[in-house]
Amino acid sequence: MDDLKSEVVNVAAILDRAAIEPGAPENLRVLTAPDWESLIERLRNETAIRFVALFIDGGRVYLLLRCGEAIVPVASPLNEGTYFAVSRVRPEAAWYERLAHDLSGAVAEQANDERPAIALGSAGEDPAWPGFRDTPGDGEYQIGLGPVGGLIAAPYHRRLTLDGNVVVATEHRFGYTHRGVLRLIAGQSPRAAARTCARIDSEACVAHAVAYARAVEAASACSLPPHIEEIRGKMLALEHCTVSLLRLARAAAAVGADRLATRLITLRCTIADTLEAIFGHRLMMDVVVPGGMAVRPDLSAWSVLGDVLQDIDTVTRPFGGWSIRKRFGSNASFAGDWARRARKEAKEACIAPWHHDAEPTVAPIPDHDGFGMGAAASAHGLIHYVLSLELGVIAFGFIVTPGASVAEALERASRFMRIDDFMLRSILVMPPASGIDL
Amino acid sequence: MTQSTKHSDIVQGLAARLAAAGETLLGRSLAIRHVDAGSCGGCEMELLSATLMWDHLGCHGICMVEDPRSADILLITGVSSTGLAEAARQCLAAMARPRFVVAVGDCAADGGIFKGSPSVLGGAAAILPVDLVISGCPPSPARIISGLLTVLDANRAASALGSPVGRL
Structure with missing residues (x-):
């Protein structure tokens, strides 16, 4: 000690x-x-x-x-x-x-791993390509999946080392959806870069926008109008709900519970439609900006949202039941976690935030150079933004997303898992690659 | 599918293209191979919703397939990132004719907000010949379904025009 x-x-x-x-x-x-x-x-x-x-x-x-x-x-x-x-x-x-x-x-x-992370070499030319660590032992074989694979493609390459139908090792290769986000936001004004940050990861549009806005507000010493943080909190909770429903729907479809999957996705679509009525966008993109909110939410529609959110309790109830738990096997607790989170966040989001029509929704960003950080919770973990403002534009920025650490945790957990269980676990926990590739 | 363009005009345009190519017409249903060429995942979210909801793609005879050889439509979402351009090209090359390329979402339409990044080549048209664009960021499931039905409408219209090779 x-x-x-x-x-x-x-x-x-x-x-x-x-x-x-x-x-x-x-x-x-x-x-x-x-x-x-x-x-x-x-x-x-x-x-x-x-x-x-x-x-x-x-x-x-x-x-x-x-x-x-x-x-x-x-x-x-x-x-x-x-x-x-x-x-x-x-x-x-x-x-x-x-x-x-x-x-x-x-x-x-003296780094312990010098493989590329997102830089993609050329096959046959670059010794780092494909750069996977493991070679199969006796009786083991490898299969590669992606970057185009599955019915709705997840753009990363996954290398599975298998012994029969048991996973021995898993490695991921990212970088396919790299769009140069960090380079794009450098040199932009804080308001202009907000649109880019909202489009990094669809399962964390609001979380990215809020973390980014908080970083800019910290760097520029900006004071927010009243009640804005409360509305942002509700938006984060709503994003958790819709992402939970989507993940559960995908998993339910994967285990053959089609009727349940349809009920989950229909509810997700109804919530998205209601969010469009309130915020003007189904995924609440471009609503949160540094200094406040770009859109004045139509809070009169919140009562409809409250009614819709109550259905989450009913729709996610089967995840506590024997029949669904049996289908999910060792992944039942992960599905149960998503269901519990959806119910918890729905309870938090169903009460309308207080906001007076006469109150401003956005404050001007002071012309102030500085270094700032902001964070917000996404459905997959915390997102951090670090940035520096100089002469009214972003001098540099960096984004910390939970994606790579979730992927690493999945790689570790995959050892000795049956391939079917692993694929289902991946559906439940693997975040979109775009949040990792940046 | 831009709102300013009439549905009938789009159908006629696609039908004429199909007929002019002198190719066998599509079947009664459509098979789609999806490629994420650099998306944030929003279009995939809505596409997944379109495949699972009550009034889903399957009700209209549209299904997603894994094998590009059995696909009629290559559906592209996201910007054309440098890392996925070759994958998209190879996917199209593996598809049998007649085939359509449908770009879904504003990023696939023209690169969207990421236009100008050195890691982005532009929209889907920068790497593939695009037949139809379903715009939106992201487009709703209803909009995706209605856009894809346009291809089936075009197929029927081409059939009425008398395509030189095949019939439904």
């Missing part, structure tokens, strides 16, 4: 001697290269501080650490395009180091 305390003190001491650059909600701590290396070494046994993300911009490596409730941003200059790898002590940093290399060319020294 004493050792743990001394590690915390050491990490705190290193962070205390960093140069401070103002930011919100936390200041940016800029370390020298030797201090960066010391910090990484001390993180090895430090369980109280968790890794969140890593990225490169403008000749610096940035690291986000979770200390208690706070996310602390740390930066250090690159040394001739290299930096001391975080993945040596925190394996979960490997994805971010690979992504950073693909996006910026910066090299993580």
Whole structure:
């Protein structure tokens, strides 16, 4: 215990001697290269501080650490395009180091995984292609699925190593839907970039928009009109509901419960239609903008929404029943989780938020340079935005999505799972690739 | 399917194209192979809804298939990202004629908000010959179904024109 305390003190001491650059909600701590290396070494046994993300911009490596409730941003200059790898002590940093290399060319020294993350080489030319780690052992064989596969294509490549019908290992290859989002938003005004951020991942349109708006508002010290955060909270809950219903419908169809799938998807469509009446868009895209809301919601239609949301209780009830649990097998608890979440979020969203017609829905964004961070919860996990504003435009931005870590968790869980169970688990938990590829 | 264009005009245009190509007409039903060429997933969400809801695609004789060789329509969603352009081309090349390419959503129409990114080639038309565009961001399931029914209407119209090779 004493050792743990001394590690915390050491990490705190290193962070205390960093140069401070103002930011919100936390200041940016800029370390020298030797201090960066010391910090990484001390993180090895430090369980109280968790890794969140890593990225490169403008000749610096940035690291986000979770200390208690706070996310602390740390930066250090690159040394001739290299930096001391975080993945040596925190394996979960490997994805971010690979992504950073693909996006910026910066090299993580002594990294434990140097495969590309989203850069796609050419078959026959690039030694990194396809870059899968495992070769089959005796009696094992590999099959590749995607990027075009299934009835409605999920654009990633999945390499399964199988022994009979049992999964021995799973690897994913992403990058097919890379659209250069980070490069697109750099140089845009905060309002213009909001449209791009809302279209990164359809299952987290609102979560992306809210996290982005909060980051801009933090960086620019913008004050929101009253009740806006309450409406945003309701929108996040509604997004959880619709995503839960969609996931459950896909899974129900996959196990042959077609009637249940139809009931779930019909309810999802009814909710989407009602959301269109309230917010002007089925997925609530382009509603949340930095400074507030671009659209004044028609709260008179919220009572209809409340009635529709009550049906979630009835429609998701079969997921607690024996018949459906039997069909889902080892995945029944995952389906049950989605059903419970849908009911919980529906309860939260069914009461209309308070908003007076005379109140403004959006505040001007102050002309203020700064560094800011914002977060919002999506159905798959927390989304973080980190960005810097300079002269009224976005100087740089980075987006932390839960997709890659969910995919890694799925890869780990797949070992010794039957192939049917694995595919069903994937339907239930795998987020859209667009949120990973950026 | 742009709102400014009349449904009948689109049907006649597609029918004329089918007849002019001198190809065997489509059957009574349509088989669709979907390719996500760089979408956020919104169009897939609505497409999935269109395949599962009460008044679903199957009621109109439209089904999704995995094998491109048995597909009549290549349905493209999303921008044409550099990583998926070749996959989309190969998918079309594997399809037997007659075949249609339908672009669903604003991103597939012209690249949408991602137009100009170095990782994006543009809309579906940048990589494939597109026959029909169903616009919207994303289009609702009803709009997707109505757009796809246009292809069946065109097939009937081409049949009435007297296509040189086949009959329904």
